[in-house]
Amino acid sequence: MTETVDVSQLRVGMFVHLDVGWMSHPFPLSSFKIASAEQIQTIQGLGLKQLRWSPERSDPAPVSLELPAHTAAAEEAPAPDPAELARRERAARLEAQLDAMRQCERQFSEACRDLRRINDCVQGEPEQAREATRQLSQALMDKMLVDGELCVRVLGEQQGDRLSAHVMNVTVISMLLGKALGFDAEEMMALGSGALLHDVGKLSLPDRLRLGHDNFSAAEQQHYREHVALGVAQGRRMGLTPQVLLVIAQHHELADASGYPSGVGLDKISTAARVVSMVNHYDNLCNAASVAQSLTPHEALSRMFAHARGKFDAVMLNAFIRLMGIYPPGSIVQLSDDRLAMVMSVNSARPLKPRVLVMDAGVPSEQALHLDLEQVPDLGIRRSLRSDQLPGRALEYLAPRKRLAYFFDVESPALEQA
Numbered sequence: 536m537t538e539t540v541d542v543s544q545l546r547v548g549m550f551v552h553l554d555v556g557w558m559s560h561p562f563p564l565s566s567f568k569i570a571s572a573e574q575i576q577t578i579q580g581l582g583l584k585q586l587r588w589s590p591e592r593s594d595p596a597p598v599s600l601e602l603p604a605h606t607a608a609a610e611e612a613p614a615p616d617p618a619e620l621a622r623r624e625r626a627a628r629l630e631a632q633l634d635a636m637r638q639c640e641r642q643f644s645e646a647c648r649d650l651r652r653i654n655d656c657v658q659g660e661p662e663q664a665r666e667a668t669r670q671l672s673q674a675l676m677d678k679m680l681v682d683g684e685l686c687v688r689v690l691g692e693q694q695g696d697r698l699s700a701h702v703m704n705v706t707v708i709s710m711l712l713g714k715a716l717g718f719d720a721e722e723m724m725a726l727g728s729g730a731l732l733h734d735v736g737k738l739s740l741p742d743r744l745r746l747g748h749d750n751f752s753a754a755e756q757q758h759y760r761e762h763v764a765l766g767v768a769q770g771r772r773m774g775l776t777p778q779v780l781l782v783i784a785q786h787h788e789l790a791d792a793s794g795y796p797s798g799v800g801l802d803k804i805s806t807a808a809r810v811v812s813m814v815n816h817y818d819n820l821c822n823a824a825s826v827a828q829s830l831t832p833h834e835a836l837s838r839m840f841a842h843a844r845g846k847f848d849a850v851m852l853n854a855f856i857r858l859m860g861i862y863p864p865g866s867i868v869q870l871s872d873d874r875l876a877m878v879m880s881v882n883s884a885r886p887l888k889p890r891v892l893v894m895d896a897g898v899p900s901e902q903a904l905h906l907d908l909e910q911v912p913d914l915g916i917r918r919s920l921r922s923d924q925l926p927g928r929a930l931e932y933l934a935p936r937k938r939l940a941y942f943f944d945v946e947s948p949a950l951e952q953a
Contacts, residue, residue: 538590540585541584542585545578546569547570547572547574550568551578552586560577564639564944568593632905639942640942643693643703646675657735658769661774668731668732668773672728675706675727679943680720681945684882684945685883686890687708687859687864690942692937693940698734698746701818705733705814705815707942708814709727710723712858713810715883726782726807729778729807733815736764736768737765748824763786766783778807784796786808789846791845813855816843820838832859832878834919862878863881865939867924868891868919868920869917869920871917873917878891880905887915888909890908892905900934
């Protein structure tokens with residue numbers, strides 16, 4: 536349940552909901568618990584007069600100062616029994632879990648929408664496209680450069696434009712990796728803009744060639760590879776900086792000089808382009824043109840490390856594995872107690888202890904709390920599985936994503952202990 540509060544009455548500890556577009560505020564999520572006076576000042580600076588807040592998800596002490604009379608009277612009622620308290624706590628945690636997922640999915644969709652608007656004006660209004668790209672990069676960076684640990688979350692099955700979803704995946708993960716590597720604000724902006732525009736040259740290709748495919752003819756493959764040069768030419772018309780142009784020009788170059796179009800080695804590839812090239816490679820493995828050819832996130836990361844590590848900057852590859860975890864979000868796993876689960880989110884500070892959705896025949900999947908393995912020291916992940924290794928009921932329950940999409944949020948408290 537939510538209530539309305541005047542922005543002048545905001546207090547630290549209140550769980551608030553900002554009902555505005557995701558680019559209209561700097562917070563990583565639109566629903567969160569206020570942690571500081573600075574956050575209150577930021578909210579008050581948004582021009583809102585009132586906003587919604589959730590009393591049951593707020594800290595009691597600071598909020599109690601502003602409780603309405605009917606709530607204070609309700610506090611005098613007899614306390615519910617322990618079972619009822621446990622039920623309410625679980626319901627609140629489930630709602631918080633669902634709310635976080637909905638927020639991430641909405642922000643991913645809105646970012647993809649903004650990206651499509653950029654693509655729509657690239658040809659006719661290149662300078663406007665450049666400014667819109669800068670604004671989108673800034674919005675993403677603002678949401679990442681916040682206090683608290685960020686976690687990478689796998690989203691529900693995404694519909695619509697696959698090219699935009701791919702570009703957004705690459706952008707989000709690249710910027711998270713840039714943050715983990717200590718990029719400064721200027722470097723993050725160049726990285727974000729370069730990632731958002733790394734495939735801009737594909738807009739000039741026929742639709743059937745925009746997504747690379749293993750069964751292309753030699754002529755089709757050569758035509759497809761021209762998207763790099765087309766992208767650089769378009770970037771120049773947009774007036775992009777040299778740093779951003781290098782990302783577009785080098786996002787298919789590899790450290791061992793086996794990439795294209797120039798075949799340059801690691802020392803000739805810009806730092807931002809190294810990041811985008813690696814993340815682009817990962818997303819193409821997970822989201823291949825043919826679903827049947829797609830690898831699981833764990834398989835993709837394992838292949839990159841075991842068989843292709845020479846193609847990437849070693850420091851960045853190790854940081855990438857720390858960011859995504861040994862079992863990245865979206866991986867199907869068997870736990871050490873033999874239960875089947877899907878990895879839902881990973882905190883890079885604890886990559887071996889992600890949050891998972893555990894198959895439980897007694898609880899519908901949409902009502903299941905994610906299990907934080909960090910809170911269960913004796914429980915871990917035994918191995919990764921493919922979808923075709925799951926029994927029918929587990930396949931239906933866990934519903935592995937055919938197309939992966941990633942976003943991020945600030946790590947929230949543990950949702951379940953066991």
